[in-house]
Amino acid sequence: MKLHIPILTVLIVSSFALFGAIAPMTPMDLEKNSDLIITGKVIGMTSKITKSKVEKAFGIHRDKIFKVTIKITKILKGKGVKLGQNINIGAWQPRVRIPPYPGPQGNQLIPNKSDFVKVYLYVKSENNYTALLPNGFKIKTNK
Secondary structure, eight states: OTTHHHHHHHHHHHTTOOOOOOOOOOHHHHHHHOSEEEEEEEEEEEEEEEEOSSOOSSSEEEEEEEEEEEEEEEEEEOSSOOTTOEEEEEEEEEEEEESOOOOOOOOSOOOOTTOEEEEEEEEEETTEEEEOTTTOEEEESOO
């Protein structure tokens, strides 16, 4: 009987594994993991709150989904885009978590319209880009 209690405890605890927030990437990791690195000016921004596609646990979970439009001024890595081209980049942040499970926190920094940014991107498909999590956007103080 004494052996069964520790085994049962391990099984119960391991079945409720939770995921935490994603740690920020180092500049070297951002460079290595990105398919495309660009700089540009944010010329448009839209957002909407929708049911979470990230959090699958029981409860009410909503995320704010952003579409950031950037006019490219420099291409530092990658192919498939041109200088002066406008591209749409997807990003997200959690808005509602009931119950409040720990988990990924989305993009930690979302730029505002007219900001100059450096963006580390993952290319999902042609003309479908997302910023790397959690720190794929870097707001630049100068052009």
